[in-house]
């Protein structure tokens with residue numbers, strides 16, 4: 001079984017700030033760093049660091065070749081990343097003194113996927129292979145329909161949530177990995193238990209992983225439900241915490257681990273990621289996660 005992510009690659013410009021800038025305010029930053037990020041590649045890297053064999057696909061510009069180097073370094077297959085004449089996606093991220101962030105996203109090359117490109121990439125995958133998606137590339141409805149036709153299992157992290165997701169046939173999704181805000185936007189509910197109930201009603205066969213920030217995560221699949229609290233740490237940057245959880249969760253499923261153990265491993269991996277700055281580089285390796293769980 002192979003795992004493919006068709007997803008974003010962003011150059012993250014990360015500014016340390018006292019507080020998130022307010023309308024009309026000019027704020028001097030405490031510092032700036034450039035990191036590799038993008039929900040797609042972060043999740044591919046988390047899968048790879050957790051030990052899974054993963055293929056990443058998407059588009060970058062000539063200014064994004066460092067993503068190809070990073071794939072090589074962390075063991076992500078980059079055969080299906082195309083370089084085009086467009087700027088690589090980028091973000092402007094503010095991280096405040098409480099480690100909270102806000103993100104401005106410029107899609108760039110991430111939003112230049114074509115049906116011909118998607119068909120070519122998917123032709124290398126078959127029934128039961130896993131496709132992991134987020135909402136930072138264009139053509140999501142087409143990608144979902146085409147992968148579903150092939151019999152692939154589709155995992156969706158509907159992030160960032162926007163109206164375009166309403167064009168997707170979410171009944172074709174096998175695994176949802178989402179936070180409570182996204183869960184609320186899909187279901188119209190606000191309480192975690194009600195969100196889960198509604199998601200299960202809408203998508204009765206899907207596995208659902210709902211992350212709840214400081215309240216941990218909950219998992220539901222048919223009659224099974226599990227809860228996982230967070231591991232408390234001193235956070236410095238929460239960017240990519242959810243991506244780390246997603247990658248580790250899928251890696252655990254692929255390994256055939258029991259769900260409570262997968263949740264524990266994923267929560268631990270996220271708790272380590274938030275103690276470090278940046279996205280791709282903040283994600284821990286499996287050995288470190290396992291050592292820390294002992």
Ligand code: RIB
Nearest residue numbers: 010037038039091240279
């Ligand atoms: O989930 C974190 C990611 O969201 C960042 O790396 C940034 O690129 C945005 O896409």
